[in-house]
Amino acid sequence: MAKIIGGITTSHIPAIGIAMDRGLEDTPYWKDFFAGYPPIREWLGEQKPDIAIVFYNDHGLEMFLDKKPTFAIGCAPSYDNADEGWGIATIPPVTGETELSWHIVNELIEHDFDPTVCQDIKVDHGLTVPLSLMYPGHNYQHMKVIPVCINCERHPMPKPSRCYALGQAIGKAVESFDSDQKVVVFGTGGLSHQLDGERAGIINADFDEECMNKLVSDPEALTRYSNDELVEIAGAQGVELNMWLAMRGCMLGKVREVHRNYVAPISNTGAGTQLLLNE
Amino acid sequence: MAKIIGGITTSHIPAIGIAMDRGLEDTPYWKDFFAGYPPIREWLGEQKPDIAIVFYNDHGLEMFLDKKPTFAIGCAPSYDNADEGWGIATIPPVTGETELSWHIVNELIEHDFDPTVCQDIKVDHGLTVPLSLMYPGHNYQHMKVIPVCINCERHPMPKPSRCYALGQAIGKAVESFDSDQKVVVFGTGGLSHQLDGERAGIINADFDEECMNKLVSDPEALTRYSNDELVEIAGAQGVELNMWLAMRGCMLGKVREVHRNYVAPISNTGAGTQLLLNE
């Protein structure tokens, strides 16, 4: 059976991609943030996962309001990135995966999830920035990626509890897949931030710390927040915590945290990074 | 509160639209089929529903495999029909509805459904043929339509039980909508038929009769079929029964059948028509 070997949380903001494009990793503004990644890169280098399931949200590259999925899952052999309109460099195509993807889709439908199933989508910075962070120099094409896209834009959004349940269903699907491949799961985005409105700029570092603690020890506590509460506590885009919860759901049992970093502000956000392994 | 005043089942095959375009309603081939509609038209004319929720499936006009929803719901102010490639005349724009639509979306998400939410989609014969049948001469624009699109093309498809549950959630959402509008629900498509493969042409009139009986008296019995079983019993496209089950789910309680018609073959299908009212 396929095996989930670990979970990674990471920011995915465009500013990170732009900083990498410009070689700013060691500048005073960025060095503490990028210092969080070498331990994760080393672990990935040792473990060599075959497949990464990446929970992200599309920020208006592919998923427009004309036909906006609550949950979308990719089953394509590859994914292109493209111009998002404000200057982040596009990255080379991401290698996809079709067998485990379809198996997951079958299991999701069997267990009363209603995903939109995607055989041809573009992926935006929500997915590409994490890949660039984990594999500098865009050395990620050896790994197969399954994108799972969660609506974090327009209310109503899937509830934190539903996102966690989605992750659990995907985790069980991986466990029932007849293969000896190793799977890593990424929860991307967050943590507290708000881009819009007169309240723009709010960061809640205490809450971010609570999230990182509870994600390890008691993720179900986090699933009791409503999205409206997350907006109030963590800012309008603080709902990106939902991708972390979906990732954590995949890990099914108890986990231990082997690495953590947190820096705020990074651009307008609290930027958290964790490496979690199953107990 | 808004009220569901009745449910209608009907075929939606293109051949019906083409027959109406050509004025063939009274020809020997078609007259028994079209004889099923005057009682329903009269009822609609008396009741004057404000809103129709139409369960249909897209047959490749709008929902391609690139990004295929399991469930999609329209929230648009209007919907266009378009060329489907094989000669059925397009019909004038369908009037949409936004307030109840968004209310339903809120309730669906709250109750752990994961719809794709559509503010701009084209609707195909699955929706337009039933409208043309109910309102000859395309006199439907006074009524607001909420399209609900169910994947009946690519496996895995939502299970009959899930489609029924979707209908129930929508029915409850209508009941909790603060408005005195009258809502009619349409279940379209079916019944037994198979277009593809060496088995093309199968019709199972006995099963179709069972479906129409059970839809009234014991819809949950029908939800125990798997989609694979429906394919075996009713043909590859017999899974369109799922739209009937979703419609029936909306009606929540017991219903009585005030009108029925069944003719087979109509084109390659068993064509059933029912008018159901809540007890």
Next chain:
Amino acid sequence: MTDDKNKTWGTIKFDGPMATKGYALNKMCYSFNNAEAREEFKQDEAAYCDKFGLTPEQKEAVINRDILAMEREGGSIYYLAKFAGLLGLNVQDVGGLQTGRTTEEFQAYLDSQGRGKNNG
């Protein structure tokens, strides 16, 4: 994993792996919603197939109007119906082609299972 495909006789289950296999073919047939695309196909069928990256097997099935072969190569009947429409075929013609019957024979087969109308 077990493979229960095609457990219903004469039925190719259009599932995920088939949708992967047939993507280019289905995308081409989906394009036939557009009248200009239909014209472009008619002008040069082979070139149009190549534009969408069809496999040699898919292209051959298209050129030969071999509906069953198109389905085996991952074609979905929803999009193949648009191809059939382009050829001027209706669903009874397509049924006949797939079942080795003339259109009239296929219609008689449909009628043989019927009810209502002349069927009582």
Next chain:
Amino acid sequence: MTDDKNKTWGTIKFDGPMATKGYALNKMCYSFNNAEAREEFKQDEAAYCDKFGLTPEQKEAVINRDILAMEREGGSIYYLAKFAGLLGLNVQDVGGLQTGRTTEEFQAYLDSQGRGKNNG
């Protein structure tokens, strides 16, 4: 129905009714993923707004670069970010514009809530 909108101060909840209200504006801003569209907008801003059927209020907000007004008219920050990018503004510039601060003041506000780096 109760209206709990905007119960979080300074936050316009982008929900269904707002998505209905803002559809044309968001569709225009979504088009700015495309470089040619960005050029076309720059050539004649008013004409480009009209092409997408913006309301007078939406159009005025666009012409005035009034981000808050665009949000009140149904703009989603995801697409407005693309408009901001077209104007050469980053997310701190946009934060400043919305909160009545200079970009430097907005960055200082962000820093004031920080942790890690120089913030201990």
